[in-house]
Amino acid sequence: MADIKWLPDGQETFDKVIAAVPEGMRAAMKPKLIEMLAAKAGGKKISRKIVEAWVKEDLPEPQRSVLMAALGLDRPAAKADAAAVKKAAWKVKGAVKNAADLAKMKAAGQELLAPKTLRITVSSASCGLAKGAETVAAALQDAVKKQKVNADVVLVGSNGMSWAEPMVSVIKAGKPCIVYGNVTADAAAGIVKAAAAGKIVEDLALMRVDSIKVDVTGEKIKYAADKAPAAALAKVKDGSKIDFFKKQLKIVSRNAGIIAPDRIEEYIGLGGYQALAKALGSMKPADVIKEVKESKLRGRGGAGFPAGIKWEACSKAAGDKKYIVCNGSEGDPEIGLHKSFLESDPHMLIEGMLLAGYAVGADEGYVYLNDRYVLAVERVQTAIEQAEKVGLLGKNILGSGFSFTLKVKRGGGAYVCGEETALLNALEGSFAEPRPRPPLPVHQGLNGKPTVVNNLETLSTVSAIVLKGGKWFAGIGTPASKGTKIVALSGNVARPCWVEVAMGTVIGDIITAFAGGTASGKKVKAFQTGGPSGGILPASQLKLKLDYDALGKAGSLLGSGGLLVMDEDCDVVDVARFLTEFFLEESCGKCTPCREGVKRLNEIVSCIADGRGTKAQLALVKTMGEAMSAACFCALGKTAAAPILTVMKHFPKDVNGKMLKTIN
């Protein structure tokens, strides 16, 4: 210790490091740390820089992160600032009473999206925030202030590239938009500096974007002048030519990651509420239903029921009080794929619900959201308030005489509440249990009144259909499944993400093109679509298309669009056990076949997964699966055996390996 020479700031910094070491270990650790530090200094006097570099470069995780935090190296700006960016509530100006107002606000929105000065966006859906988007935003804000740059730092949603979070986009007049990925707070100052000078931080740049779609009609906002890109630009890939975007067909999610979810002007700037204006201005409710029927849009929540037919039934149901309910229960233990979307573009859902309300003659709507989706609840709430403020929700919307109010309700946390009648119970403040059907919700739903319950993606799709026509939508996809679907990839994938693709896209292609195959680099062994009740299918089925009927025939379902990937090392029997356990936890207990069935099923599957299986058990699982699918009250129980049954069917080797050798 004697051979160490300190500079005052070095000593100070080192004291901070020591203070961050838990008290009990301090004395023991100190000599060791000093020894390491001395080695790093190599005889030089120890300065703050050396201590910091040593912490940053030489320490193993997790100590490194902790000490970096203690030294303030990870977050240059205070946490309070970050909160300020988030909380600086956006104030909407003006009202939208007619089509002319809407056009005016559209222009105002486009001004925000492509300003004459500088717009810097940070992707701040939950997945971005989890990876530090808030501190990045604060650091950008800080840099803008310090460098005296005139820029609008905006929190936007996510564009689906979860692996690159947090992302920052720089939009400067006359230049293409530059998107940076995996941005840290350290990089913020550099990005602002480059942005102000019209330059690019090349090693962080993911891509450039030359233009964005205004709506589905083909209108665009051009960012860049149409000239050939400058030399520096040429090195940054054109986003529209990257597979990740080229292979997607973005209809529902087209605004996500571009607009600020808390600025209604920006949604309107990209063609928002035009479909509503069109419907209220020139279509009868029956015309709206006709377009939706023609589009052959099927429910995105699981069952795949045609939305137009559901709406028609509700519009014909007797009664003058009707409701529209958005199912945002999202209980699938997979990925919460719509959460990111909702946090990015809540107005798309609101417009869809307005259209549904107009079509069926409802004047009240509820958005029911998963209890964990705190941020989504917040953002939908803000969006509703803004729509009310400008007059797009409330009485006499756009002067048409049509009135509609909307409320958001946070659920209590029960998977079965995704089932539409259980959801209605939850909305009424009752227990999480399905109701008998009939009566169907379209005849007697919320508070006994005719009610349309639709998945949030279903509802969000409607505005595009109304704007561009059902025929156009029906021209996309396969004969049985029209349009596009948001798919979320998770499990063993190199790049977890969510994407929107045309129905009929081959599942294997989705995994390779967007998620880059498995994370382990090994072969895909199995995949599961449709959440916990979906079948676990073998790699030989990767050629299946994204299609309600094709997946149904293969013993799985499209469900709400989760796609779980498992590699060769995955113990599929154990995954089936995990899912059976999920049903055990989530069975509501209303009906005996499910309540007792999932318990017994879990006992048996656990026994097999532990390597103590018998042939008699396998036979029993089959019988139970059949009995439960026939006798259970709702789909939760009916499909609870699907994972283990499909594993038994497609992975006999794995199952055989789990058999007790002595008896069988």
Next chain:
Amino acid sequence: MSDIKWLPDGQKTFDKLMAAVPEAMRDAIKPKLLQMLAGKAAGQPVSGDLVKTWVKEDLPEPQRSALMAALGMKPDGDQKPAAPVAAAAGWQGNAEVMFERMLQEVPDMMREVFRGKLMGIANEKAKGGPIAEDHILSIVKEIVPDPFKTNILKAFATMGGVDLSNLEKLIESTPGGQETVIGLLHAVQAEFGYCPREAVTMISQRKCVPMAVMYRLLTCYSAFRLQKPGKHVVTVCTSTGAYVNGGGALLKQIKDKIAKTGANITVETARDLGCANVAPAIMVDGEIFSGVQAQAKLEQIFSESN
């Protein structure tokens, strides 16, 4: 060990001393120390002062200085003996609990020094009489700086019961019947961290929903807690995606660490955090973290909750 008789403050002081011993050595050293201490006490009940005298007189360096510091004793060289902490002449109402609560905000190392000082001030205010709640309250308001002040005052507000004034206002501004209950319960949990019986009863009465139904709602929905959670609540993502990627490891790591450190942290799991795309994700007190951020946050709350 059975032959040691403790006075309450003696036991407390000894525990503090043990806490200052590096964890790895604690078990090995404890019997030895107890043996030494028993020798010193020679059959008398062990008081806090005795423990301190023993540390000062009998222990070898460097342990002696380290433990003296840990017990808040003045280092050698300082000739003046530490001023004995004056005792209160008596306490009224919740005053003693409030006094202790106030001291909790002081970092461990300095707590004993502050105890003496603050006790002196309290005695002064009480003019020799028993210390009342008001005396403590005025000390907090006049002397204690923020943010400690706010923390302490907040804690005082719920002391000896649950402060239902916010809930009362919320119920008044929430028209409707049973359909409002889940929302109200979310608000209760956001305020208290769980659903205390008093709050549930109030909702039951005002919204005319039987307690039996309230209980069934509280238990059929997984979002609600009936027990007060620890200082922090960590929710670990147990989505299928996380599971396939070996997500169980993180949960185990956190649970083991809590078992080892006794940190005041509640661990829960959720299959639907909705962030499997940045797995393994955790939620800490409602905020989502993943990867490096998650590790750093965990370290932070562990160091706060010891």
